[in-house]
Structures are given as C-alpha cells and as structure tokens.
Amino acid sequence: MSDTPSHSADSSESATPETASRPWADVQPEHFKMLRLAPLPIDRSTGARPLRFVQFGYAERHSKALSLLRLSVSVPGQHLRKEQNQLDIWLDHSIQRVSISPERGLLTEPLNRGIGGFLIAQGAQWVQKKWPTYCFESLDLPAKYALQEDMRLRRDHCLRTQGFDVVYEDALLLKARIEAGQAADLYTTWNNEKIQFVEILDAAQMLQQAEQNLQEQELKLRGKDERISKYQREDTGLRFTIACLVAFAVFQAGLLIWIATHR
Template identity: 60%
Template sequence: MTEAIIEDQAPAQAVASEGEVAVAVLWDNVSAEHFSMLRLAPLPTDRATGTRPLRFVEFGRAERSNKDFSLLRMSYNLPGQKTRKEQNQLDIWVDHANRTVRIGPESGLQIEPCNRGLGRFMAAQGVIWAQKRWSDYQIAGTALANKDALNEDTRLRRDQFLKALGFEVAYADAQHLKGTIKDVKVGNLNGTWNADKVQVVEILDTAHMLQQAEQKIQEQEVLIKKAEDKVGKYKRDDSGLRFTIACLVTFAVFQAGLLIWIATHR
C-alpha cells in the first residue's frame, strides 16, 4: 500500500505493513549523494504563509537498487534553517517482485518552506525517475488522512496537488472526509512542475550569477567610494567655512569692542 503524496502544507498519514517496514530498514541510513541548486522565484506575499522572497535551496538525491527493490531518496537542505528529520524528504520505493511502487515517508510529504512549489518539484522528480524503467508498475490506491480534510483549504490544496500529479481522488461521503486515491500506473502520472516557481540552476549558471554579483558589488564599492570622497570634501569645506565664520565673528566683536572703547575714552 502506498502512502499518499500530499500538498506542501497538508501532510497525510498512512499505515505501512510489516513488509514495507522491513524494506524501509534495508537502506535506512542512505542519505543524499548528488546535489544541485534550486532557485525559488520571488512570489507575492501569501495570506496563509506570509512573504515569499527569492531563495536558493540545495536538492539532494541518492539511488539504491538490487534484484528485489529500488530506491530513490530525495531531500532539501536550506542554508541557515533547521528542519525535522521527517521534513523535506521523499522516498520512492520500487518492489520488482510485485511490480509496485510505494511512496514514503509514512507521515507524508512535509515541505519547508511551504507554498513555493518544492513539493510538486520533488514529486515530479520521483515520477520521472520511476517512469524511465517501470512505467507499467502499479501504485496501489490508499485512504487519505481524515485530519487533512478538517480544514477545507487544506483539503483543496491536497486534492489539487494529487490531481496535478495524475492521481484520481474520490470521496465516500458528502462531507469529503473519507477520501481515497485510486490505483494508477506509474506511466499515467504527470512528471511536470511549475518552472516559473522552481528552476534548476546549473553549475555554469551559478558561476555566471556569482560573477554578476561580484561585478555589481565592485560597482557599488566604486559608487560608495565616490560618495565618501564627496562627503569628505563637503566636510572639509564645512570645516573651512566654520573656521572662516569664527574668525569673522571674532574680528567683528573685536572691532565692536574697539569702537566702544574709542567712543568712551574721547
């Protein structure tokens, strides 16, 4: 049974069988080995999640495979931001004997920062990877977590996320609490994401961006130096004017005192 993939802000819950737990232990300590950088485009402030400035995220992945199983483990790393172990990670497990694909972790896909397109990007990478060799494998349908349906906005975001990937969401009640996703073949899933929100930055592009940033910094330093020189010149001129004014005031006072003395001693 597969765990439900859910939208960034709506983690789902599913129960794994004993067999699935045993498989998970197989490569439990595997961590990301290959990395790339993602650019999160600046987006308008969202009422629910707040500001969404320009950010850069490290995307890591690792693959393992034997005659029985294959694994793709993906994760995000955010500079200067701590996340829990279950956050920002997605596993794609392939069972070759049963020709099935399972999605983990059990707690669902939990992405931070949310509402930036990262959940869709990571899920799309998993779909693309699985479709290359096992497009005829099956993802079994499963029940969706009831807690995600308690808030209508959360439920709608979750359903929109799942449907965009190619899953069919169905409900057994009018209140939309008892939701399920139906069986689907890997080849029928959609491995695309919103490239306007998330862009993969290649090494040469990164070097070009750093070069441009360095050039702009140097240009700003030149402008700052010119501004500091002007300020220094104005300060020197101001000091000269203050000295001149002080001398004139002193001379005027002296002249006035001298005139008073002459007038009183005639």
Template identity: 65%
Template sequence: MTDTQNSPAAEPETVAPEPALRPWADVQVEHRKMLRLAPLQTDRATGTRPLRFIEFGYAERSNKQCSLLRLNVSLPGQRVRKEQNHLDVWVEHDTRRVVFEPESGLQIEPLNRGIGRFLMAQAAQWAQKKWPHYRVEGFDLANKDALNEDTRLRRDHVLRMQGFDVAYADAQHLKGSVKEVQVGELLSQWNTEKLQFVEILEAAQMLQQAEQNLEELEGKLRKQDEKVTKYKREDAGLRFTITCLVAFAVFQAGLLIWIATHR
C-alpha cells in the same frame, strides 16, 4: 479406547507470515544538485519568500523484487526533522505497483516554494522511464492537513497538478483519499517559476556576476565617501569663516559702543 484415540488429529495452527522487510533502509543520497528558490511575494499564510539556494539529493537501488528511488532536499544552515523534505518511491515488481513513503504524506519545509511538486515530478519521471504500466496504490490523506482550509486546498492542488485524483467521503472535507492511478498518467512537470536547477557553470557565472556587482557597489561607495569627506571639509571651512565673521562683528559692535560712550 481413550478420548485421545477417538478424537481426530488436531490441525496445526496457521501462522500469518510476517511482511518481508524492505532492503536498503540505510541508503543515503549519493547524487546532489543545486536548486534555486526564486524570490516571490510575501504570502499571507507562509510569510516571506526570499531568494534561496538549497540542495537536492537522490539515490537509486534495484533488484528482481523491487526498486527504490530515495529523494531528499537539504536546507543549508537550517535543520529539519527526519521525515521532512523526504520521499521514497518503492516499485514492487511482482505486484506491479508503486508506493510512496512516508505514508503520512510529504512534509515540506519551507512551504509554498514548489518543493513538494518538484519531488513528486522527479518521482514520476523516474517511474515512467521503465514502468509506465504499473499502478500507483491509492492512499488516505492526513486529517491534520484538512484542519486548515488553505493548507488543504494547497495540498489538493499539488496532488491534482501531478495527475492524482483527490476525493472526499464527507462534506467537511476531512476524510480525503487519493485514488489508484497508472504511472503513465502522472504528470512530471513542476512550477519552474518557483524552483529551478542550477548547474555548476551557471552557479559560477552567478558568483562572478555577484562579485562584479560588489566591486561596482564598492566603487560607488568610495565615490560617495570621497564626496562626504569633501563636503565635511567644506563644511568645516564654512563654519570657521562664519565663526570669524561673527567674532569680527561682535568686535566691531563692541568698538562702536566703546567709542559712543567715551566721547
């Protein structure tokens, strides 16, 4: 009998199944709304914060296995990287969990204008409508955000204001993480003093008011131009009069000198 016959049958190797690819990778935002970034005082870390209007877009997809909310903020006249101002909310129905992407965390431009809290609030509102009993999976925080103390504090403040629990494994606050939380415990408010929705009618009224203000300014400028033109005419007349008086005075002085020398 050969060794092969004596040896037990070789067990087949187990191959780990590949993770299922999520659908809707190419979905683009389908619904758009206007947002108003309120003018704020200049910030020491992030610079000037003028009045600005931006575009908020979103798309939704759902099937038996999962659901997706894709959020995006566009800045007219300014290009940002693909991963900036973007948030995906994935709901996995078999495990009853909610996952936020990108895994590296929200990357917002411009900073300190309320956009990050707004996106997270929209995500919370959407998830709480149907799945308040699901769990938001915990995740690690990016170390790069902890290198600057102001950036770290701002990030942690945003997360805590939205209902997340931020914890650190070290005294230097470098190894941060967010604990798992139930969807229903998230907070769906944002700072409306920094950022507001602008409806179409409201936008039209704002344009109308701006046009009226421009017309008023143009009227004031015309009046100022008329005053300046009037003052210029008067100034030219006065200059001519003064020139004539100086010439007459010089003539009189010369005449008197001539009379005095020819007597």
C-alpha cells in the same frame, strides 16, 4: 502532495511491519543539483516568498525484490527535521507496486514554493523510465491537513496536477484518499515558474555577475565617500570662517560700545 503533507496515513498511525523491515534506512543523497526558487508575491497564509537557492539530492538502491529512490531538498543555513523535504519512492517488484513514504506525509520547507510537486514529478519520472506499468497504492490522506481550507485546496491542486485522483468519502471534505493507478498515468512536469534547475555554468555566471555588481557598488560607494569627505572638509573650513566672523563681530561691537561710553 504539495507544500503540505499529503500522501500518507494520519500521523498517529504507526509504521506497518513491512515498512519497518525495509532496508536502506541510512541511505543519504549521493547526487546533487542546485535549484532556484523563484521570488513570488507575498501569500496571506505563508508570508513572504523571496528568491532562494536550495540543493536537490537523490540516491538509488536496487535489489531483486525492492528498489528505492530517496529524494531530498536541503535549504542552506536552515536545519530541517528528518521528515521534512524528503520523499521515498519504493518499488516492490514481486507485485509491481509503488508506495510512498514517509507515511505521516511530506512536509516541505519553505512552504508554498512548489517543492512538493517537484519531488512528486521527479519520482514519477524515475518510475516511468523502467516500470511504467507498476501501480501506485491507494493512499489515505491525513484529515488534520484538511481542517484549513487553503491548505486542503493547495494539497489537492498539487496532487491532481501531478495526475493523482483525489476522492472524498464524506460531505465535510475531511476523509480523502488517492485512488490507485498506473505510474504511466502520472505527470512528470512541475511548475517551472516556481522551481528551476541551475546548471554549474549558469551558477558560475551568476556568481561572476554578482562579483561584478559588488565591484561596481564598491566604486560607487568609494566615490560617495570621497565626496562626503570633501564636503566634511569644506564644512570644517566654513565653520572656522563663521567662528572668526562671529569673533570679529563681537570684538567690533565691543569696541564700538567702549568708544561710545568713553567720549
């Protein structure tokens, strides 16, 4: 799972009866933190990757049979579809199994910013705290996201970086799956060069610094405006002087012509 869909079956497959009967369908994130998406070089596939600030949210639900961790990333000023930037980690305590949804795959926005790996790391961290011996299911990866080489490599790199074993079943590298394994074998770290948590005090300091920079820019602009106004006044005076000199020169020339013709 990376910035392209990964842990899933093909989108054409419908949800299983077990998935359809799961509770807590309407649970929304209840705890929030700010994330900083660091500016990165322009990517030939996904384009510009400027500095962004997004909101990470999560919620937990528990029952005797099931547990749910719902993770999401919201992008200010951008409307996302329900399946974008959302990852659900389900625990079936009766068989000690971990499963992931949405089944159609995790879609992230903005692309290629490390959001997929970050969400996987958060989910793995949550599972390992209390249920490290639980096993992840073997999952088929959708073939449609393997048609483009860069997307496939990005997906596989992210999954393997988080500790998943990606296995291909054909020579064309289209049919792939994630092997089952224990939650304890997954890695709970992510690429800190791409995504960092921003604490409240740090955010307040950034806002204060931004306000100070704005005030300094306003002072500089005010000084430039005053100089421009001064130059405009001087320019108006020079124009008037030049107009007077031109008028005097024309008058003098006319006077000389009149004197020359009336001798």
